[in-house]
Amino acid sequence: MTGLRVALVALVFLCGSSLAAPDVISPSLRVKQADRLVDLASQLVKINTQMVFENTGAEAARYVILVVDEAHTASMAYINAILVEPNKGGVKPMKLVETTVKGQERSGHRFYRVDLKTPLSTGKTVTITLETIHSHLLEPFPKEISQKEKQLIKYTGSHYIFSPYLVVKQKTTVNLSARNVESYTKLKPVSQADQSLNYGPYENIPAFSHDAMVIHCENNTPFLTVRNLQRAIEVSHWGNIAIEETVDLEHTGAILKGSFSRFEFQRESGSGLSSVKSFKTILPASATDAYYRDDIGNISTSNMRVMSDAVELNLRPRFPLFGGWKTHYVIGYNVPSYEYLYNSGDNYILKIRFIDHIFDDMIVDDAVTRIILPEGCTNIKLKAPYAINRLPDTLHFTYLDTKGRPVVVLHKTNLIEHHIQDVEISYTFPRLLMLQEPLLLIIALFLLFVLVIIYVRLDFSINKDEASENRLRIAGLVDKVLSHQLKRMTAYDAYDDQLNKLRQIKDLNSFNSSLKSVTSDLKAETQAIADHQTKLKSDGPELAEKVSELQKLDKALKEVLAQQQALYVEKLVPGKINRTAFLEVDGPLVKKKSDIREKISVVVKSLQH
């Protein structure tokens, strides 16, 4: 236990000291064998150096120092070291710590320390691969070409592997994109085979040796650079993540000199070899609703292919990109959130790519990713796979937002495909806040309806319109009168029916019993109308007049009916009257009745208006 503690203390001490003091290049270490592969087949320079380190000294080495030379540091987009253990089966990424080295503080080289898990004891070897990728290192030469010419590039490097240790034996292979090589420096032994150049082996090259290697060759691969990438990721807890990328693209190869000829471009195959007509963007497999547009609308020339593991977009800019030409576009799509958003209770983790694929061997000079989280998120933390500059958070307002959505703004320069890695954003979001937006809508609509109700029900006019109110009241009264009149008329209809029945069946008892209800109805309705009539008298004398006329007619009708009833009950039923006499009396009565009804309907109609 104590031993462990001592060891820990020692370790801490060691670490502390190593941080404070510059590292030392151990003279006892040397590189036994080094193989370098320089890939110039695209616009990127990919350098892969496999080195076998050997400890010749007595003391075990805890770390080795790797170095990137001055000329390559500025352009370096990516660096990685891998421990190669063929017998243990495979490769293992190692941690690189940037450091300074004694005696080299002033130089522009960048030094990295790789700590070995097991210190390298005397005579042992360890194999480490250093992988660096450089952007904008290939220089188009000549800088300007005409449309017919091929694009030539110039790479300037070193014949020797730049190493802080002595290199016993080394070889370099340079991969090119075409057979056509204008010139290359010839430090023997050197040979050209098809699309590659082989330098070496060179033996016993001392540390920090440099010997300029210049390769001038053809390279018509697309030299495209994303000058500025704005990526916005909008997370919705309702199941969707919307991603939109605004891309500023430039052809950074040899600049087009002179005129552009559409005729040659269309008719001659060797014309515009280095120009870029289209490129492929690969979106996540679950991407849907992709769009590709710019400031002035859709760019109509693009194809989307959905494959099992990705969605492939074949994007064609509005015009072919020649050297120095720029374009600008926006691409956007949706992905379902369940693939990227994880939660446990109210704690969420969003795992999403910091940048995504734009085209193969891409270079992104400057990228800003804005991650828009749902409204009400707190406690936002970022975990990045590599150093990312986090700018101050901002707020974003969109549909139904009140206090704004927090936005995490991330920024990084000089990115390549190897930077397509997930960033992790963890935050807390109370689930109840999900209801905020629907509630907001409900309340807004509710208030609107309430307002409408209030507006419709209440009178907001400044002056009281006596006349119209009066008119309304009268209209109401007339309405009531009319409805009572309607009922009364139905009662009369019933009365009529009964009389008819009586005439045919001559059943006096049933007639009398049913007549009772009819007469009571009639009485009630007439009374009601009379009541309304008195009310009307004060407000609308004209209408009251009409109603009284109605009442008069009604009385007349009633009288006629009474006469008819008398005729039926007293004469017809007992059989006191013969048929012709009866008809003589009854006929005029019926006629009179219909006349009165006619008149009543006229009055009713006039009331309706």
Next chain:
Amino acid sequence: MGMGAFGDPRPKRSLNAEKQGLFSNASGWKSLITFTVLALAWISGFASRLFAVIRFESIIHEFDPWFNYRSTAYMVQHGFYNFLNWFDERAWYPLGRIVGGTVYPGLMITSGSIHYILHSLNIPVNIRDICVFLAPVFSGLTSISTYFLTKEIWSPGAGLFAACFIAIVPGYISRSVAGSYDNEGIAIFALQITYFLWVRSVKTGSIFWASLTALSYFYMVSAWGGYVFIINLIPLHVFALLLMGRYSSRLFTSYTTFYILGLIMSMQIPFVGFQPIRTSEHMAASGVFALMMAISFLKYVQTILTKAEMRYFYMIAVLGAGGVVFLAVVLLTYAGVIAPWSGRFYSLWDTGYAKIHIPIIASVSEHQPTTWFSFFFDLHILVTTFPVGLWYCIKNINDERVFIVLYAVSAVYFAGVMVRLMLTLTPVVCVLSGIAFSHLLGLYLKEEETMSTPDSDSETDDGSNEKSSRNLYDKAGKLRRMRHEQIKESDGLGSNVRGLIVMAMLMMLMMFAVHCTWVTGNAYSSPSIVLASYGQDGTRQILDDFREAYYWLSQNTHNDARVMSWWDYGYQIAGMANRTTLVDNNTWNNSHIALVGKAMSSNESEAYKIMTSLDVDYVLVIFGGVIGYSGDDINKFLWMVRIAEGEHPKDIRESDYFTERGEFRVDSEGTPTLLNCLMYKLSYYRFGELRMDYRSTPGFDRTRNVVIGNKNFDLTYLEEAYTTEHWLVRIYRVKKPDEFNRPRIPLSDRKIKRSKIFISKKTNKRKKGSIKNKPTVVKGKKPTKTA
């Protein structure tokens, strides 16, 4: 929701609602039907304007809308006051254009305020989408205001008909499809609502309505130059009423209120400024105002004087007042205080005027006289029914129907003069056809209805509305059940004939709807900046060359580059490419346009002089010869020549471009002037080498179906900078003076001939003079003979 504010008189509804359920409530039904029909009219009007958006995309169309869009975007970005003060240095180089003072800002303010409201509610709608969808949304408002206008004039039923007609009639759709972001889109709404308010205010004689009329007139003034139509039509209406002896205090109140308020408000628009009191177009309104005052004064005097005195006084006063007003106008015009009528105005009276005096107006296709075909094309069945409605209005004349009659007659005239003014005819045609259809259907459906079952309240909207318009309180449908109200056999037609007529009319309406949809889909829904062609198998190929070129300009030329093109493309270049143009669709400076026309029609070296004097960096031409696009610059070329000739008759002569037989042809028989002018060369540069397929001869122009006359030529002063995929747009860079004719030689290769140059052999040490070519004399030495 906009309709909620209007609606039917409330009291009725609430009164009925208390007692009866919805189903027995006629006025409830009525308003429900009204709302439904108007909402459907709005929706269908909106939807049928979306062809272009669905077929292509949400994009601004054509030419002028691009300027409106650009100004709106500027206003949204920089604020309203900066917009009013905006001096656009990217147009009319080197003159520039004062945009704020030369634009009707109503459109921009409308969409700008919608944008503002939506954004203050955190609804992030792009200003472009607002601009694209503004006209379709306003078409719904137009149909509602048409409903109100027709309701005022005739009946609600007719109003619903008119609303439905205006929602889908092609004559209006042509100017208001989605993406056609132009003044007319909102101006027709303003026009209709102004007319509605005017009719309402004449009817009521209330200051309130007259002020509202003035307000909406103000909106119209801010939106469209066509406001002149209102400010002449309303005085005409008043004048006609006066002539008909229909003077009333209502008329007096409404007109005076409207005129004064409208005058003051219209002068607030910077572009209008003092025009309402200084130009002839506006004088009718002031004249009628003076007349109105005089008549009201007479009416007042009439109350004091006796009848005999009055007649005498009346004659003198009328004659005197008329004479004074006329003289005043003439004198003021003569003195220059009142500007005479503008050229465009003259061309309304004399269709040949523009062709002779202002070729730039005549060169625009929409300023041509209308053909009969286009009347039918734009209005279909309505063109035949609207005289019927007009006849009904004349037959049952009253104050407001006088207005619609005048509106119809004047609009028909103007529509006959200019295709573009079909737009002002369309609303009145819809109103009158609505009246005609409603009246006819009312006539034939009404009898049917009485014969049908008693509870037929749920009729078609036309029938029940027609009925209720006559019989507003007819809601006690049950009354009809009374026996004594038995139906009497109607006189006139039998049900079969009626049925046939109704059927025929419905058929016509159906055909109308089909026609409208077809016309909208086929003729009026092309954005014209994106072209589509259909292959034999029905696949669609999109030709996006315009945007390709404009976007190339915006991305790959320097920010201040000046682009010369014919004025048609000025707004598009400014809007899409954001580059400085020399001339654009504003066409305010004829001589500048003529200069560009001259450059296009001169030969290369002459053109180069003009181009360098105008600092031109790029020249853009439209060339349709490869795909057979007929609207290209060669086909427009004669207008360029004509306009150039108007200003530079010595240098450019139209006859030089015609063959001896008076033909304009680009093949080998074309005149040398034409075959060597800049426009020809820029259009056909390297086209002579292009073969469409193996059988055709190279240099075959598919638009004009000829093999071009001048094939192998090179450009000295310009170089091809970009040509789009289908050669539709060709952009050339103007070389700097040191670039052409002198190939650049690298310094190392330069040889300087020194043979003839005398080099003095004097040095600092040897200052003695010497004689040139003097034989050297060697003294004291014998020339040795070398073996």
